Amino acid sequence: MIGKILGNRYEIVEKIGGGGMALVYKAKCNLLNRYVAIKVLRPEFINDKDLLDKFRKESQAAASLSHPNIVNVYDVGEEDGVYYIVMEYVDGKTLKELIKEKGKLSKNEILDFTRQIALALKHAHSNHIVHRDIKPHNILVTEDNRAKVTDFGIALAATSSTITNTGSIIGSVHYFAPEQARGGYTDEKSDLYSLGIVMYEMATGRVPFEGDAPITIALKHIQEKPEPPSKYNPSISKGLEAIIIKLTQKEQSARYANASALIEDLYKIKNNFDLDDIDNTLKIEDSPTQIIPMVTANEIRQLTDSQDEVKTMNIKNKKGKKDNSKKDNKRKLVIGSAIAAALVAALVFTFAFFYISDLFKVEDVKVPNFVGMNIEKAEKLAEDTGLRLNKSTEYNSKVPKDEIINQTTREGMMVRKGFEVKVIVSEGSKLVPVPDLRNENATNAERLLKDAGLEPGEVSEDSSDEYPIGTIIDQNPRQGVQVATGSAVNYVVSTGPKVQTFPMPNLLGKTLEEARSILKQFKLEEGSITEEYSDVYVRGYVMEQNIPADKEVSEGSVVNLVVSKGSDVPDQMEEIEEGEDQEGTQSSGTSTKSISINLEEYTGIVDIEIYQINGLKSKKVYSEKHNADEAKGPIRVNVKGSGTQQLAVYLNGEKQEPNVEVNF
Numbered sequence: 069m070i071g072k073i074l075g076n077r078y079e080i081v082e083k084i085g086g087g088g089m090a091l092v093y094k095a096k097c098n099l100l101n102r103y104v105a106i107k108v109l110r111p112e113f114i115n116d117k118d119l120l121d122k123f124r125k126e127s128q129a130a131a132s133l134s135h136p137n138i139v140n141v142y143d144v145g146e147e148d149g150v151y152y153i154v155m156e157y158v159d160g161k162t163l164k165e166l167i168k169e170k171g172k173l174s175k176n177e178i179l180d181f182t183r184q185i186a187l188a189l190k191h192a193h194s195n196h197i198v199h200r201d202i203k204p205h206n207i208l209v210t211e212d213n214r215a216k217v218t219d220f221g222i223a224l225a226a227t228s229s230t231i232t233n234t235g236s237i238i239g240s241v242h243y244f245a246p247e248q249a250r251g252g253y254t255d256e257k258s259d260l261y262s263l264g265i266v267m268y269e270m271a272t273g274r275v276p277f278e279g280d281a282p283i284t285i286a287l288k289h290i291q292e293k294p295e296p297p298s299k300y301n302p303s304i305s306k307g308l309e310a311i312i313i314k315l316t317q318k319e320q321s322a323r324y325a326n327a328s329a330l331i332e333d334l335y336k337i338k339n340n341f342d343l344d345d346i347d348n349t350l351k352i353e354d355s356p357t358q359i360i361p362m363v364t365a366n367e368i369r370q371l372t373d374s375q376d377e378v379k380t381m382n383i384k385n386k387k388g389k390k391d392n393s394k395k396d397n398k399r400k401l402v403i404g405s406a407i408a409a410a411l412v413a414a415l416v417f418t419f420a421f422f423y424i425s426d427l428f429k430v431e432d433v434k435v436p437n438f439v440g441m442n443i444e445k446a447e448k449l450a451e452d453t454g455l456r457l458n459k460s461t462e463y464n465s466k467v468p469k470d471e472i473i474n475q476t477t478r479e480g481m482m483v484r485k486g487f488e489v490k491v492i493v494s495e496g497s498k499l500v501p502v503p504d505l506r507n508e509n510a511t512n513a514e515r516l517l518k519d520a521g522l523e524p525g526e527v528s529e530d531s532s533d534e535y536p537i538g539t540i541i542d543q544n545p546r547q548g549v550q551v552a553t554g555s556a557v558n559y560v561v562s563t564g565p566k567v568q569t570f571p572m573p574n575l576l577g578k579t580l581e582e583a584r585s586i587l588k589q590f591k592l593e594e595g596s597i598t599e600e601y602s603d604v605y606v607r608g609y610v611m612e613q614n615i616p617a618d619k620e621v622s623e624g625s626v627v628n629l630v631v632s633k634g635s636d637v638p639d640q641m642e643e644i645e646e647g648e649d650q651e652g653t654q655s656s657g658t659s660t661k662s663i664s665i666n667l668e669e670y671t672g673i674v675d676i677e678i679y680q681i682n683g684l685k686s687k688k689v690y691s692e693k694h695n696a697d698e699a700k701g702p703i704r705v706n707v708k709g710s711g712t713q714q715l716a717v718y719l720n721g722e723k724q725e726p727n728v729e730v731n732f
Contacts, residue, residue: 069093073147074152078106084160087205087215087219089113095155101273104142105158107219109151120151132195137188138723139208158216163204163266171273172301175308178270181207185263185332190327192217193256196476200254202262203243204269241282242275248319249286253484257320260330264315264323271312272300288611290318299608307337435489437479438472443493446472454485461493465554469496504547505540510561513540517557525556531566538562567622575610575618580631583610587627595628606679606686606716607634608723634679635688659732662704665717667696677718678707681727686716708732 069091072080078095084105085092091164095106114120124144131141143154163181167173182210185207192199199220236720245261268276276294279285294316297309311333317323348729433454438446450457476490477483500521505513514524535541542560545551573590580597587594595614596690605611612630614622665708667674678690689707703705707715709732719722 073098074106074147074150075143075154078104078143078152078154080106097154097155103157105139107153107155107563109321111149114149114151128228133157133192133197133220133305133720135143135188135191136214137184137216138191139216156216158218160208160210163207163209163215163270163426166209167204167269167273167360173270175305176338178267178308179334180213181209181215181270182263182267183338185217185266186327186331186334188215188217189256189259189263190331193259193327197260198254198256198261200244200248201240202259202266203240204266205240207266227660242277244286244289245320245405246290247320248630249289253487255320257323260315260323260327261317261320263330264312266309267312267315268294268297271297271304271308274300276316293318295578305337307333319405376618384466432482433487435475435477435479435481435483435487438489438491441472443470443472443491446491450489455483456486456488458488458490459493460490461495463496463498463553464494465497465552467494469494497554499550500553502543502545502547502549502551502557505543505557505559507535510538510540510541510559513559521553522551523554523556525558528560529563530560531564532562533565535562536549569620570659571618571626572613572615572621575613575627575629576617577605578610579608580610580629583629591623592621593624593626595626597629597631599631599633601635602632603635605632606681607632607718634677634686658708658710660706660708661730661732662706663715663728663730664702665719666702667694667699667719668701670696670719675707675718675720678705679716679718680707680709681714683718689715 069080070082070093074080074095077097077099079098081096081103083091084094090107090109093106093108095104096102097104109120131144134140139158140156141153142156145152145154151587158645185202189199189202197220199217199571200607201219206217208218217606230278241249243262243265245254245258247258265275277285277288277292279288297304297312311330315323315330324333392472423723436449436453438449438457441449443457447457462473464473471494473492473494475492477487483489496523502522504518505516505517508516510527513527517524530541532539532541539562540559541562544558545555551557570590573586575586578586584594600611602611609632610629611632614628615625663678665676672695673693674696675693676690679686680689690705692705694703707730709730712729712731715730717728
């Protein structure tokens, strides 16, 4: 494995440890440029479906936890048959190695390490995770003396089955609780028992129970009381010894109720201390996690029989060593004693057999499905089944009040009679008061509702002379009304004062000045002003408007205008007939008149245009260029027409005021 790269980023550097099911390597994460620890399932187990499931459970259990006293899990994967978990690399030693180095730890060391482990367990238990393999091999101690719990390989969520009913049990036999040995119900108190054994080893340098085989040690956990720690460490304080004894009680109910209660007692006797720096070396475990058969009552009887047989042999050996001369005299006494001893042994064996059989005889019942059931009906069903309900409540808007939302022990699971099933009962929707949204800016409405546990509903708009634009002017439900959490609140947003509308005035045929005056009168905005040629409208008069006349408009509307530039094709003027009187000789109903035009204010060439105005129509009747410098005063130009006409005079494109009225 050394040099292998997993997941295209983790380069295996060295092997740093191992256990019964997996090996641990130090690796470098090439992506984040840091060292990590990679736990790899041993090759011999990759075809074992059960072990693969347990390996996956470890990653799921540990990944859900985040605590300074728990080793973090970063990643999990599988590559070419290699199943691995990427964890935080802890530069330090295991607690087991520390105990081996020192033999016995000081009172302050025991208290400090125990407190940190208990804090980690408190966090795990609050997330419904039971470790089930607490031992000093699974406690890493960093260089700054921080204890970190690792290896959740057989951890089990408290919401799943916590009874081993497969005929085998997993764990480290020197440290697991009596209920684990029996394959019974395990819970948070099972972890506390294992922690008590770890404390025992820290205080004495040894575990309380030893044996030639795992089954022997398991039986001792069930049957025997450990020797008081003070027997091996007379200097241990009474308070510390009392904590260890309480943690290692056979009955779960006699132990601490939870990790918090243990931490409180630890604080009562804790003193400050310092530790030397710790090396980073991890060894192969000498107490590996194992799968061993469940300890049965038959095995307990067999162990009892073998112990009685050894005692009988010792008695016979001792009697055989006595003086042969006294043998004959006491033969009857020996035989009588042997018979009596056999009878006593038989009575003890018989009593033990029936007592232990009763002890392990537990009636199993199947857990029904309580979810969706009314609590009263559920309690009746639990009583009929032989179970007890441990009720907690929470608000839930989707589940009716007094109906069970969830149960921590799954349906169909076999448990002992009298088992306590935890259920969560709905209190219905939580009622909260509606906040006052009026006078608030609409942009703040969603935040205010979210803070109150509510949701924004339908948003509408309306005009208001009282509230500025964007301000909430009304809401439904009203302020202070009690509604269910998550309910929607509708509100109305102001669009400002109501706008008055009126018909658009007609500006066609008006001069630009007249049109501007009308726009100002109606509080309309002047837009773009453009000019175009027109054979219909006289130059300088409005010929188009972008908003048609009589269309409904409001104050402030923008109006664009097009103003006439006059005709773009000059009319051909009829030449004055030769001999005609320049002052007005009539010909065929028309006559020619001379008009005086003053060019005193102009210099150079002046473009003179004259239009005959007839209502909205106009006709160009004169277009010539004159030299103002030569004119030296007013000039006269001849214009042809008939009747009385209004003539508009333009000099260099500028209209001269007023118009000239001529009688032809």
